[in-house]
Amino acid sequence: MTAGAIVAHAPARRRLFPSSLWLVVPGILFLLLFFVLPVMRLLTLSFQDPTTGAWSLASYWHIVKTDVYIRVLGITFSISGYTAIFSVLLGYPVAYWLARMPERQRGPLLLLVMIPFWTSYLVKTFAWTIMLGRAGVINTLLMSLGIISEPLSLIHNRFGVMVGMVHSMTPLAVVTMLPVMIGIDRSLVDAAKTLGATPAHAFWTVYFKLSLPGLTAAGLLVFISSLGFFIVPALLGGRLDTMLAQLIITQVQELLNWSFAGALAAMMLAAALLSCWVYDRMFGLSSISGQSGQESASRLRLVAQHVLHALASVSARLADLMRAVIGGQGTARLLPAAVWLVLGFLILPTLVVVPVAFTSSQFLDFPPPGYSLRWFDTYFSSQLWISATVRSFLVATVTAVLATAIGGFSALALARSQSRWNGLIFGFFLAPLIVPRIIIAVGLFYLFAQMGLVATNAGLIIGHTVLAVPFTFVTMAAVLKSYDWRLDQAAATLGANRLSTLTQVTIPLLKGGIVAALLFAFITSFDELTIAIFISGGITTTLPKQMWDDMILQLNPTLAAVSVVVSVVITAVLLAAERFRRPA
Amino acid sequence: MAHQTERQATTAPPKLRLEGLSKRYGAVTALEPSNLQVNAGEFLTLLGPSGSGKTTLLQLISGLTEISAGQILIDGRDQSNTLVHQRDIGLVFQHYALFPHLTVAENIEFPLKMRGVTRDEIKQRLARALEMVHLEELAARFPRELSGGQQQRVALARCFVYKPSIILMDEPLGALDKKLRDQMQIEIKRLHRESGATIIYVTHDQDEALAMSDRICLMNKARIEQVDTPHEIYNRPKSAFAADFIGISNIFRGTAIDGPHGVRITTPSGDFIPPAGTAPGMASCALVIRPEHIRIGAGTANTARGGVYEIVYAGSETRVLVALPGEQRVIIRLPPGNAVPQIKETITFSWEPDAAVVVP
Ligand SMILES: Nc1ncnc2c1ncn2[C@@H]1O[C@H](COP(=O)(O)OP(=O)(O)OP(=O)(O)O)[C@@H](O)[C@H]1O
Ligand SMILES: [Mg+2]
16 A cells, blocks of 8 residues: 555544544633633732722732731631531531442432532521521520520621531532542451451541541632632621621722722632642642542651551540440441431521521511411512522523533543643633632622623623533533443444434433533522622622622511522422432 | 465455554554455454454454554455444444443344334344344343343344444453353354354454354464464464464474484474474574473483473363473373373473474
8 A cells, every 4th residue: 555545545534533622622711711811800900009000019018017807817717727627527427428328328318418518508597597596596495495594695706607607518528528438449448357457447547548538628628618708707707707708899899999809819819729739739639529649748648647546546445435335236326326417407407497488477586476478479579589580590591501511512522532631621620619709700790890791691691600610510521431432432333423323322321410510500500699799780680699688688587488499499400410310 | 464364265355355454553553554354254363462452453444443554445345434334344342332221122223223224124133133142031121230141142132133244343252251251152153153244353362262263363562473274373373472372382492403314403402303394594493382292201203301390280181390401391281091290200201393383
């Protein structure tokens, strides 16, 4: 065969095997324009004088010399840090318990974590105001039992904030730890036992050690998410519990001081990136996505091993003691008992909104003095609430489609390519998860103000899509990772062309993942407040925005009715997702 | 390096002809330019160690992988650029690649539907295919509800049902246990006979290759080493690799030198008489003797001595492992009933010159 003939064949062959990597381009452009650009722009603003636009460090200088900002910074870190610690402590046994289940049972029980995970932060926080208030559920209960005579102050202080934060973030911790724990080979623990380790030693030195990447990833994600949080401190905190995000909102909404807001955002982003960097040094960022990270530096490893051995010895003693006191059976029930306590903490308080929604009273007292449907009437007959609900549905639906398309095609491109850029691109699509939402929201607000997209559905959809893409991307990447590409090849050898292969083999097999991605994106948007605070308003308000406005104005039972509606929608969507995720 | 088949008597073009076919992945050569002819109805096995290019060759023939250079001719027509689904080729995957969302029946119907076969005909052919692989009862099940052997049968039925004229099988029995494998080998041979298809079959397992094939295509390091009938390839290996890879061989490396009494192979373990007709003057060659051709006791021509270091009992035979001076090891196969030497005993053994083969 001559060289000429080979060359003549080459172009035709190349068209048979097109590279898939270009499928990732639209997603990258989208994130560059609506995520990287606005965040960068905001950071640039922080170095500019608000009036003249000249370069200046005035905003940072202002932060440094006003001790109130330093204090807020300290409060934000301390609340976020404690939230991370407590969420991981509460979440770990739950994740451990779920990981140990046979897969069949795990699905339904996982819903007990997924429902609180996806329940609106507004609803959860609103429920706590009913639980913790002076005339709230807990105080009423304790007083009627005669345990206390004066109501305890459980709200508008640090205690209230911590309860609300931990309650909000524990599901995220569980969801992050779970994949790592499921990936741990249980026979390793058994092997350790046959090699002479006590159950406690086997757990701490083998299982716990292997679960550390998941644990720390959970801590990191909770910490970063908490940094940008404002709902809980605004509703459950006192004046001394103000967090950074609240300051940023005030700066932007009331004072229009972009430079200063940018500087505050920069500090928050720096904190987030710094904790990512420290984490990466110690564990490797890849463990966030469920892969096991590299082994850490050897000195650290030795220290860790000593600590684990010490923990093991202590808990072995403790276990012996427990067995002596409550017997072997009792000890075995400790884990489920603890897990159900945590699950109860995650689920029950939110349920308090249900009776309150049906109250006949004007107030949020519990138990309700009588029952009626008047607050649902108020909701359904209010033009404002209904149009907000309709808008939320509309925006969420379009966001779901857009985010799933972007996330799905990008994940497909990565799954089919062996480019050395894969790792970097993967991280890029997860980045909106690591940058606190408030920063994205303020950045987009500035960008959209210039583009005329403020108070438009398009603006909301774009913003929500930025937030939803990491979820759809990860969901699709997961199903594509386990997808057997030989099935496509098999279809081709059996005579199916590209289109038949796609419609009869690939899509039916990926259906579960696609539906799950759609629904997760839907919920992300339906429940989104941070971007809505800035981008929606007036007549284009969304449901969460309308709830938020009502909540800071005056808590009222209509909010309970709305909370019930929102929770019913989200639970229905989740159950649908669960159904579709299982193969037929 | 063209190893053409010796039986080229027919005038019709061969079913499949590869001309200078090769594949490179960047700097890695997965297949050196290779020529191969497969006749219609033939059962050809690709045999070779891991990474020798067997899967690559199959994928090139099926069109799933882009060829780097060369040509694929089917029935004399160039098919190098035909799309996968338009080639008249069937492929059975190692792990079956059954569609998990389709039932057994739907899996088998898939290629027929893709070809627009009428519904009546689909029904008939499905029934026949199910009968052929004895799966009538399981038609409504999903693949995950079947055992490994049953899944394998579905994969076979799905391939044979649309009667491709060439069927490629990549280690189809690799995931099955020994007993099931033996059983499936017989079924595949039967399907081959009944369908008259041309089959190219990949395996690691030399016994499987020897038992099933009309011819074996032996591959090594991305090259075709030798293409021959099982009998030829076992008895007349053309390289030390072929001798070593198929069956057990005793290989003495040395030099062929013309001496006063004729050609001798000079090795570190002694000088040996090669089979008649061996040309002298090979600076480096190897003398290959199969273990069953060696006899314990002195002989007339080639005799050597060594210490027994291991005895392996293998049911129908006993293998005696002997160490000779200079790192040379020799395996002797004793049929049952022969006296077995003791470990550490020094024994004398011998073989007839014509029982050996000299390879470069
Ligand atoms: N997609 C690829 N990219 C780069 N190199 C490849 C690729 N596919 C195969 N190779 C290389 O080509 C060579 C031949 O591989 P091939 O899969 O054909 O071997 P094989 O004979 O089928 O081996 P096995 O018996 O293990 O299945 C190997 O060295 C392999 O590493
Ligand atoms: Mg292979």
